[in-house]
Amino acid sequence: MTPSEIRQYFREMAGRDQVGHAFILEGDSGEGWRKLAEEFAATVQCEHRNFCGRCPSCQAYQSGNHPDIIQVTHEKKDSIGVDEIRAQLVDDMAIKPYSSPYKVYLVDEAEKLTVQAQNALLKTLEEPPVYGIILLLTTNTEMLLPTIRSRCINLKVRSGGRVSLGLTEEQRAELFALVHDLPDYRAAELADEAKKIKEWKQDIASLLNFFRYWYRDVLVWKSTQGKGPLVFPEEERYYRARSEALSYAQLNRIFDQIQEAESRVRSNVNYELTWELLLLEMKNPKEEK
Numbered sequence: 001m002t003p004s005e006i007r008q009y010f011r012e013m014a015g016r017d018q019v020g021h022a023f024i025l026e027g028d029s030g031e032g033w034r035k036l037a038e039e040f041a042a043t044v045q046c047e048h049r050n051f052c053g054r055c056p057s058c059q060a061y062q063s064g065n066h067p068d069i070i071q072v073t074h075e076k077k078d079s080i081g082v083d084e085i086r087a088q089l090v091d092d093m094a095i096k097p098y099s100s101p102y103k104v105y106l107v108d109e110a111e112k113l114t115v116q117a118q119n120a121l122l123k124t125l126e127e128p129p130v131y132g133i134i135l136l137l138t139t140n141t142e143m144l145l146p147t148i149r150s151r152c153i154n155l156k157v158r159s160g161g162r163v164s165l166g167l168t169e170e171q172r173a174e175l176f177a178l179v180h181d182l183p184d185y186r187a188a189e190l191a192d193e194a195k196k197i198k199e200w201k202q203d204i205a206s207l208l209n210f211f212r213y214w215y216r217d218v219l220v221w222k223s224t225q226g227k228g229p230l231v232f233p234e235e236e237r238y239y240r241a242r243s244e245a246l247s248y249a250q251l252n253r254i255f256d257q258i259q260e261a262e263s264r265v266r267s268n269v270n271y272e273l274t275w276e277l278l279l280l281e282m283k284n285p286k287e288e289k
Contacts, residue, residue, distance in 0.1 A: 003036060006155055009229045010040040014049045019102070020153050020223060021128040024110070024136045024144065027157035034108065036157070037135045041069045041104040044133065057100060068100040072107045080109065082116040090124050093132045102131050110136035111143035118145045125151040146262075150255035154216055155229060167206055175210050180238055182283050183245070190283065194275035204265045208258050211282065215258075218242045219251050250285040257281040 006025075013019050025037050038061075039051060045068060047055040053062065060066040072088045074080040089105050097103045107113070113121070113136075125134065125148065134152075141149060141156075167175070178193055185193070197207065213231040220228035221236075222243035230236065246254075261278040265271055 003157055005229055006036055006157060007039065009155075009227075010036070011043060011050065012227050013224065014040070014043045014046075016227070017049070018224065019044055019133060021132055022125050022134045022136075022152040024138065024141055024149060024152045024154045025157065026138050026141045026155070028139060034137055037106055037137055038069075041106060041133075041135070042066075044102050044104065045069065045100045066100075067098040068103045070103065070105045072105060074109075074112070078112060080107070080113045080117055082114060082120050085113070085117040085120050089134070090120055093124060093129060096129075097131050102133050104133045104135065106135050106137065108137045110138040111140045113144070115145070118148050122147055122151075146255075146259035150252065150259070153220060153223070153228070167202070167210065171200060171202065172210075175207075176235070178279075179211070179214055179282075182279070185279070185283055187280065190279040191276050193279060194272050197275050198272045204262060208262050211258055211278075212255070215251060215254050215282075218246065219248075222246075222248070222251070246285065247287065249287045253285040253287070254282055257285070 023037075025034075027034070042058060042061040043049060043051040045057045045061065045066065046052055047057055052058055057066065061069060070088065070092065072080070072084065074084050085107075089107070093103060093105070095103075121134075122145075124132070128134070136144065136148075136152065138144065141154065174196075200207075214235065217230045217232055217235060218239050220230060221239040226236070226240065230239070257278055261274050264274045
């Protein structure tokens with residue numbers, strides 16, 4: 001998404017008081033896209049929900065002293081440790097906001113979070129307090145654990161153009177057709193589709209990312225009533241029906257199964273069988289307990 005699209009998305013979300021609890025904002029090494037996250041933090045705290053620059057909250061932000069907008073810092077240049085995440089975010093979030101509707105945490109260079117730090121953060125992402133908002137800013141989303149990625153709204157800042165995923169036009173068209181009709185497929189038909197995918201000899205990450213992004217769009221549609229930014233905006237008419245058919249628990253199940261499929265393939269489990277199991281799961285995902 002372009003910076004202007006993300007900025008508009010954030011403003012609409014804040015204006016409706018329907019703010020997500022966790023975001024991953026990915027961009028290049030420049031500072032412009034990081035400013036988007038700071039603007040969003042100020043906007044949701046603004047008394048008028050538009051970053052007016054005049055209310056006490058906006059003035060506190062502009063002075064760099066807003067008590068409920070927290071920049072998570074780290075001492076080591078190359079890593080953000082578990083103690084820093086616990087002290088500055090996990091434990092701190094247990095304390096209610098001082099003077100605002102939310103407590104917003106900005107974690108810059110999130111790709112430097114250690115595995116232990118990410119695991120400590122995971123529980124908070126799964127059960128955040130109603131006032132908690134976390135923004136993970138990164139130049140490389142792939143450095144974050146799949147369990148972290150699947151529980152956040154993922155936004156990628158780009159100058160323009162569409163997401164290609166390294167797929168051919170024919171492959172894109174076939175995958176779109178597959179995901180559209182997936183609920184109506186019989187098991188034998190899904191086995192045929194799994195065999196076809198195997199014959200493509202395509203990189204597993206590109207194929208799985210297609211499904212990650214498609215169901216991520218369904219999740220965004222469901223959580224924003226169709227007002228959020230989409231990776232595949234041309235698919236909008238399909239997202240409405242699927243978002244009504246799937247619960248949040250079922251969507252989380254799908255994200256977990258996509259990650260499980262990637263782990264199986266990396267471990268040399270039968271490629272075709274892995275795809276067949278994944279397609280069956282996406283056709284009728286179980287409710288997570």
